[in-house]
Amino acid sequence: MTILVFGRTGQVAQELATYDGVISLDRAAADLEVPSACAAVIAAHAPAAVINAAAYTAVDKAEEDEPRATMINGETPGAMARACADLGIPFVSISTDYVFSGEGEIPWMPEDSTGPLGAYGRSKLAGEQAIQAAGGAYAILRTSWVVSAHGTNFVKTMLRLGAERDALTIVADQIGGPTPARDIAAACMTMVAQLATDPSKAGIYHFAGGPNVSWADFARQIFSLADLTCAVSDIPSSDYPTPATRPLNSRLDCTALETVFGIPRPDWRVGLKDIVKEVMG
Numbered sequence: 644m645t646i647l648v649f650g651r652t653g654q655v656a657q658e659l660a661t662y663d664g665v666i667s668l669d670r671a672a673a674d675l676e677v678p679s680a681c682a683a684v685i686a687a688h689a690p691a692a693v694i695n696a697a698a699y700t701a702v703d704k705a706e707e708d709e710p711r712a713t714m715i716n717g718e719t720p721g722a723m724a725r726a727c728a729d730l731g732i733p734f735v736s737i738s739t740d741y742v743f744s745g746e747g748e749i750p751w752m753p754e755d756s757t758g759p760l761g762a763y764g765r766s767k768l769a770g771e772q773a774i775q776a777a778g779g780a781y782a783i784l785r786t787s788w789v790v791s792a793h794g795t796n797f798v799k800t801m802l803r804l805g806a807e808r809d810a811l812t813i814v815a816d817q818i819g820g821p822t823p824a825r826d827i828a829a830a831c832m833t834m835v836a837q838l839a840t841d842p843s844k845a846g847i848y849h850f851a852g853g854p855n856v857s858w859a860d861f862a863r864q865i866f867s868l869a870d871l872t873c874a875v876s877d878i879p880s881s882d883y884p885t886p887a888t889r890p891l892n893s894r895l896d897c898t899a900l901e902t903v904f905g906i907p908r909p910d911w912r913v914g915l916k917d918i919v920k921e922v923m924g
């Protein structure tokens with residue numbers, strides 16, 4: 644069973660590449676700025692399933708580059724979904740907590756109203772809508788705060804800064820679920836297998852690590868596991884100005900994924916241990 648994966652260098656893409664039967668496409672093989680080319684690659688390979696793990700993920704840069712982010716995150720996933728629907732094969736595409744406004748403290752349900760605060764979130768929401776319009780055996784997997792030993796992420800930034808500095812100020816009013824890329828890859832593989840035999844499972848699902856935590860408390864746990872002495876002071880988001888506004892409430896209710904696919908919410912503290920070990924050597 645061949646599974647075609649868009650993305651090769653990304654955090655989730657690298658974990659997907661460890662599975663037998665996965666063919667990974669880098670930018671040279673499939674440029675997400677060209678929707679028709681990505682659809683043509685799917686038709687040419689005629690795989691058993693497709694997973695889209697490529698995206699424009701530079702949240703701040705997207706503010707001044709929204710047309711490109713919208714092409715990559717909005718238009719192209721729609722074209723991929725239509726190509727998969729035409730072939731009658733499952734399609735899983737990863738989305739984000741940043742499609743939500745971040746109001747309140749209640750974990751977001753997949754069917755809750757969206758309200759992105761920035762260009763990245765808007766572009767990902769456009770992708771979700773295009774995929775849904777295509778129909779077929781699709782799944783949109785919204786995750787959050789992706790971490791791994793590869794690529795750029797908060798854990799790697801903290802391990803670098805924590806070794807250089809005695810103290811850091813970290814936002815404490817954004818709460819969410821850090822999610823190991825390895826767990827996301829495993830979830831995607833389970834989902835394409837089940838969608839192949841039961842397309843009625845199509846829909847939007849949430850998948851994030853638990854327990855929910857603030858970035859500041861997450862940093863403390865990273866430093867503790869890595870034996871780094873770096874004091875963390877809580878600050879409000881207003882003291883850490885960035886071009887794009889981040890949601891305060893990134894909590895995702897992950898019940899539906901467990902009920903429908905039997906995939907439980909992972910404990911990020913388990914995955915974090917492996918990541919710290921892998922990065923520190």
Ligand SMILES: NC(=O)C1=CN([C@@H]2O[C@H](COP(=O)(O)OP(=O)(O)OC[C@H]3O[C@@H](n4cnc5c(N)ncnc54)[C@H](OP(=O)(O)O)[C@@H]3O)[C@@H](O)[C@H]2O)C=CC1
Nearest residue numbers: 652653654655670674675697698700737739786787788789
């Ligand atoms: N990172 C996070 O915290 C979160 C991510 N997500 C979502 O999860 C998914 C995976 O994210 P993650 O693994 O962190 O992503 P990364 O930022 O680690 O990697 C992004 C991947 O997309 C590829 N890519 C970007 N632009 C193009 C293009 N024009 N053509 C082809 N490939 C392109 C990159 O290739 P190249 O190396 O060539 O640039 C890279 O392989 C994405 O859909 C993302 O939106 C959701 C929630 C949180």
Ligand SMILES: Cc1cn([C@H]2C[C@H](O)[C@@H](COP(=O)(O)OP(=O)(O)O[C@H]3O[C@@H](C)C(=O)[C@@H](O)[C@H]3O)O2)c(=O)[nH]c1=O
Nearest residue numbers: 700702739740741787788789797812813814858883889
């Ligand atoms: C480095 C640093 C960051 N921060 C804050 C800024 C930000 O609110 C938070 C996390 O920083 P990041 O740069 O990892 O945030 P960001 O790139 O916005 O992370 C997001 O990426 C996209 C792709 C997603 O889909 C989201 O789920 C989320 O993971 O930490 C501090 O408060 N102090 C610091 O010293």
Ligand SMILES: [Mg+2]
Nearest residue numbers: 700702795796
């Ligand atoms: Mg980032």
